[in-house]
Amino acid sequence: YTGTDNKPHEQGVWIPNPFWPGEFGYMLAPTFYTVEGVNTEEPIYITRVGKVEACPDTIYFDPIVLSNERNITSDFKMAIQRRYGFTDQTDVQKVDFDHFIDTVRCLEFDYDISSFEDILYCSKLEKIVLGKNRYLDPTKSSAADASILYDATRSVNVLNAANKLLGLKVERYNNHYDFKKTLAYVESKGNPILPDDLEYIPESEIDKITCSVQDIVEHDSHLEALLDNDPATFWYPFEASSVRTYEIVISFKSQQFVRGFKVKQVEDEKVQHYFPNQIRIQVSNDQVIWKSVTHTLEHPLGRGVGEVTLLPMAEPAEVKYVKITLSDQAYVNLFSLRLADIVPYK
Template sequence: MKRIYIVIVLTAIFAGIFAGCEDQEDTWDDYAGNGRIRYTGKCTDVSLELGWESVVVSWKNTLDPNRENILIEWVGGEQTGDSLLTKDMESCTIKNLGNVTYTFRVYAMDKEGRRSLGAEAYGRPFSMAHEALNGFTPVVTKCFPLGGDKLVLYFDRWQNTLAEASLRYYKKSNPNELITLELTDTDSILKQRYYVVEDIDVNKDVVVERKGQLQELPGVDIVFTPLPLDVHQRIFNSDFVREIQTHYFIEELDENFINTVEVLEFDYDLSTLEDLLYFPNLKKVILGKNRYLYEAYKDAVKQSVLADTAASRFALEVLHELQGVEVERYNKHYFPNPLSVLKEQGHSKVPTTLNYLTATGITVSPSDQTGYNAHPKFLLDNNQATIWNPQQINTFRQHELLIDLGKVESVSGFKVVQDATNPISSPWDTKHNFRPSLLKVLVSKDLASWEGATFDEDNEIGNTAGEITLLRMKQPKEIRYVKITVSDQAYYANFGVILADFVAFSE
């Protein structure tokens, strides 16, 4: 009986199974309308190669026999477009694009026009409005009109991406004759770094034309938009301006100063002297006169230097040869080697006409900061052999000293004298590391009202061994009190400062 029951049960089960096995396609029809949805294989690994007003779109196709075409669509700003390609293509160049960021979508399509899922990439092609062009060499970095019919050009550093460059201008002697000066021919003018264009009308258009390639876009020659030169625009170096302001007590280099000044003096480190070419009536340039080096050490100590000696030399030679400007040089400042344009003046000496205020009634306070025997009174004795030398410590300080002249005096300026420890016989003496290069000087008649003694409250001073600096005021002032602020100099973990003299003088 058990065997009969088992057979009956199994028969019933199989009958139920086969009765319930409806075709799966019928099931899809019930729930998906016309059957299962089948997507064409999606394109992958979409990438962009940005070109000049164009983009190369690349992708990878998947293995799908139903793929009939490739569709690319793009949109950027208000511009849209599409392209239908054959099924096996895996790249496409899209041209005539603008200066916007585009979205590119790639689809595979079957023969009924159904799309795969899209694959996207984003990019902005290069164009004349692209900021990458701003970094391309302007060719001419500065220009200086000279003598009414000349233009001095300073060129940018040579770049291998520059293929061609020329200068277009009108002749002074024939105002209707347009000249094109090739700058990149066989005897490349550009590689000279500087050039004087003669017989040029600087009041008419002067234009630089350029052709080259961007580093980001090799192999594509770009004809850049002509670049007009504003030949009357002055672009001064900031350190050059600062040196003139502090020396001549002027707030700005206005037209009157630029067009009338005949003598300019420079004493401290500069980037370049090329801006001298902006001064049309310049007669003389004096270099290093106001740095009074210790005579015994003058060949052993660091002198004033230029960051760009070649550019400065060219400017001085042009001014001397074409404008007759004299160039006087003291010691070995600015140029390590002699130049034919320089009139050597030898060693610069402190004027003997100064009247130093060294009366016994002059005092300085505080007498000794931190209780250390620093001898601030030695600043007043006009004796280079005695020095003010606060104790060296391991933290930074600013020292403020108040000098009382004892009574109101007419003062023209101050003589600042550095310690004269011998740099030749004692090069390792640590005193060499603590000579200051900046002093803040304020003056007052009554301790109630203070003003800067010179153009700037902070004054640059020469800091070689034994060097003397004269801090002159614009005009003599009636003062009694002088406030000096000087900062510690750092040497490894030590902080300290050393100074021989700070003496008021009249002239």
């Protein structure tokens, strides 16, 4: 590569390999490198030399020229779309997506992700906030409820680089995303508090609630319990031998201005295996044209005991009907669901 001093430079990433002695007895070092002082206006090359098993010849691979195209992971793209509504699926959308990446100063992550490696594309980033929007019950939650970071090693190296280069700070709630080590720039924030200023639409404004899966004669699932905003009551379809998809339709007596929905898991760890892990909510005024409430068609749900997920509408609106789609969870050879509340707020 060409340095900012306009001179050619090399960065080696090899260490001696005791199994291949000699001139090319090296292997890729199991670590991460930060190469500084690079003139990014000039080509950057990766050169490789190696051997193939059972072949005595040394192979000199053609150099790879790094491009300036962003290679963003699908996990990161989904997290951005889910939380902020930006996607790069079309050329027009990509312009807004790239602008967001170039200018964003704070990012929030709440659900499982492979790694945080793509934050280095965000050149103005000052802070990331982890788990702020997962409202767990501190008296009932466990370590198993925490959001997972699958590649902690890669993520920690990237966060260290971002802290050094950008001064990045991290706020982490409820010990989500285990980094496997203590990081000085990570501030523990404890348990997030559910907002107490939400104005819930009263059950008296609802005309009816129906479900595509009918109860059997000997079982009442208490579908109406989803609307009462009472954690002591819950909906529990009968256990079946095959998976079912439920379409629940809420009909208001008249159009209601809706800003979002509160979804609450049951406060009973004995049925946690039946907690839904994702939900689809759509709204309509004619039951013909349905529009997704969130930026993505489906949204994950935290599965902690008594956990609350708030789903603010991407575009708050007057609506007459709400359609909720859920699918059974498996337990041994049976399928069912347990859910306490789905309550609209304005």
